[in-house]
Amino acid sequence: xxxxxxxxxxxxxxxxxxxxxxxxxxxxxxxxxxxxxxxxxxxxxxxxxxxxxxxxxxxxxxxxxxxxxxxxxxxxxxxxxxxxxxxxxxxxxxxxxxxxxxxxxxxxxxxxxxxxxxxxxxxxxxxxxxxxxxxxxxxxxxxxxxxxxxxxxxxxxxxxxxxxxxxxxxxxxxxxxxxxxxxxxxxxxxxxxxxxxxxxxxxxxxxxxxxxxxxxxxxxxxxxxxxxxxxxxxxxxxxxxxxxxxxxxxxxxxxxxxxxxxxxxxxxxxxxxxxxxxxxxxxxxxxxxxxxxxxxxxxxxxxxxxxxxxxxxxxxxxxxxxxxxxxxxxxxxxxxxxxxxxxxxxxxxxxxxxxxxxxx
Numbered sequence: 019x020x021x022x023x024x025x026x027x028x029x030x031x032x033x034x035x036x037x038x039x040x041x042x043x044x045x046x047x048x049x050x051x052x053x054x055x056x057x058x059x060x061x062x063x064x065x066x067x068x069x070x071x072x073x074x075x076x077x078x079x080x081x082x083x084x085x086x087x088x089x090x091x092x093x094x095x096x097x098x099x100x101x102x103x104x105x106x107x108x109x110x111x112x113x114x115x116x117x118x119x120x121x122x123x124x125x126x127x128x129x130x131x132x133x134x135x136x137x138x139x140x141x142x143x144x145x146x147x148x149x150x151x152x153x154x155x156x157x158x159x160x161x162x163x164x165x166x167x168x169x170x171x172x173x174x175x176x177x178x179x180x181x182x183x184x185x186x187x188x189x190x191x192x193x194x195x196x197x198x199x200x201x202x203x204x205x206x207x208x209x210x211x212x213x214x215x216x217x218x219x220x221x222x223x224x225x226x227x228x229x230x231x232x233x234x235x236x237x238x239x240x241x242x243x244x245x246x247x248x249x250x251x252x253x254x255x256x257x258x259x260x261x262x263x264x265x266x267x268x269x270x271x272x273x274x275x276x277x278x279x280x281x282x283x284x285x286x287x288x289x290x291x292x293x294x295x296x297x298x299x300x301x302x303x304x305x306x307x308x309x310x311x312x313x314x315x316x317x318x319x320x321x322x323x324x325x326x327x328x329x330x331x332x333x334x335x336x337x338x339x340x341x342x343x344x345x346x347x348x349x350x351x352x353x354x355x356x357x358x359x360x361x362x363x364x365x366x367x368x369x370x371x372x373x374x375x376x377x378x
Contacts, residue, residue, distance in 0.1 A: 023257060024257075024258060024261045024262075027254040027255075027257040027258050027261075028258060030250060030254040031250075031251060034247045034250035035247070035280070037246060038247035038251070038281055038284055039284065040240075040243050041242070041244035041246070041281065042240070042244060042284040042285045042288050043240070043288065044236050044239055044240025045237060045240030045244060045285065046285065046288045046289055046297065047236075047240075048236045048237035048240060049237055049297060050294065052230065052233050052237055055230050055233070056230075071305050071308045071309050074094065074309055074313055075312065075313050076249050077278060078313045081093070081270075082320045089267070089269065089274070090270065091267070091314070091317050092268070093252075093270040093271075093274045094270075094309050094313045094317065095270075095275075095330070095334065095338055096270055096272060096275025096276070097279050097305075097309055098309050098310060098338055098341070099275070099365070100275050100276055100279040100283075100365065101301075101306050101309075102302060102306070102344065103341050103344075103368065104276070104279065105279055105282040105283040105285075105286040106286055106299075106302040106345060106361065107358045107359075107362040108283055108287050108358070108362065110353070110355055110358025111290070111362070112290035113290040113291070113293065113295070113355070113358075114293050115354075117295060117353070117354045118352050119299050119349045119350075119352060120296055122296070123296060123299035123300065123349050124349055126300065126307070127299065127349040128346060130303045130306050130345065130346070133157070133306075133310050134338060135339060136310075137314060137338065138336075138339045141330055142332070142335055146318040146322050147318060147321075148318065148319050148321060150315075150318050151314075151322075152315070154310075154315030154318060155311070155316070155319065157311045157315075158308070158312040161307055245281075247281055248278050248280065248281045251277045251278065251280055252278040255273055255274055255276075255277035256274060258273075267329075271334065282302070285297070285298075285301050286298055286301065286302070289301070299349055303345075306342070333371065341361075341364070344357075344361060348361075
């Protein structure tokens with residue numbers, strides 16, 4: 019074992035976590051403000067940004083070029099499971115009382131269930147060939163068109179804001195209104211600190227003068243930081259796992275997928291704690307649709323052929339489908355922390371079984 023390589027990549031992994039924290043914080047704050055300014059649902063904005071798994075696509079392309087398609091497919095499948103059981107569950111745990119998802123979240127959770135069902139059938143009957151890959155990529159194209167159409171409708175007919183929402187928009191979140199999908203940040207409402215933390219008139223004027231390009235720039239920087247951190251974390255995790263002699267589809271399903279979905283986990287925690295139900299749901303649904311259409315299509319179009327230990331077992335396919343069904347159920351019923359506990363426990367059980375009974 020090369021301890022120098024192992025220690026270097028462990029340090030890289032830790033550094034990536036700091037980049038991850040910066041990116042997630044920037045993304046959450048400025049997504050809310052941009053959504054308010056444009057009258058667009060935060061769900062739609064998040065679907066186009068954090069809902070796109072660009073770091074996963076980078077890992078998939080790298081694995082395919084290195085003729086490690088089973089690793090790529092394992093990463094895609096494991097990430098789809100981790101996004102729901104490992105990330106979305108954390109958002110539910112940190113979410114304040116009164117969880118409620120908007121119509122966009124319900125629509126895209128239903129779409130995710132349909133896409134997951136299609137993947138499960140294709141993988142079970144070993145139909146992931148080049149033709150199917152092209153079809154999946156085309157489905158992703160239709161998905162993007164649907165988002166663009168939703169944005170067009172949102173801009174053309176912005177939702178009417180209540181008085182409290184309008185006040186919050188005018189000062190970019192400096193108000194102290196209740197947490198909602200349109201409240202950008204958790205505010206300190208303790209009376210004993212009210213005057214101590216009150217911003218000066220100059221600070222308020224400075225924040226009001228910040229235009230939309232400023233917030234779009236910081237939203238973009240946050241998104242790029244998230245993507246960069248996911249790429250760093252995934253590659254350092256691959257090297258660490260190789261040093262520890264871990265390999266196969268199980269490696270992609272567990273270690274790599276856990277590392278590459280760390281951005282989603284942190285975004286879920288931050289958006290959940292700040293009461294941003296739309297972002298929390300959108301990053302999960304959008305990420306998994308991206309994974310199971312574009313990323314999966316790329317693997318299949320490259321000529322994926324699995325033999326022996328590289329094939330999925332029924333347990334893994336059921337884990338993907340059941341997790342998607344659970345996600346859809348939570349969205350429609352508005353389930354909260356108890357559901358988050360169950361989902362997180364299910365993820366721990368899944369990882370344990372992959373490293374023990376289903377290790378191959």
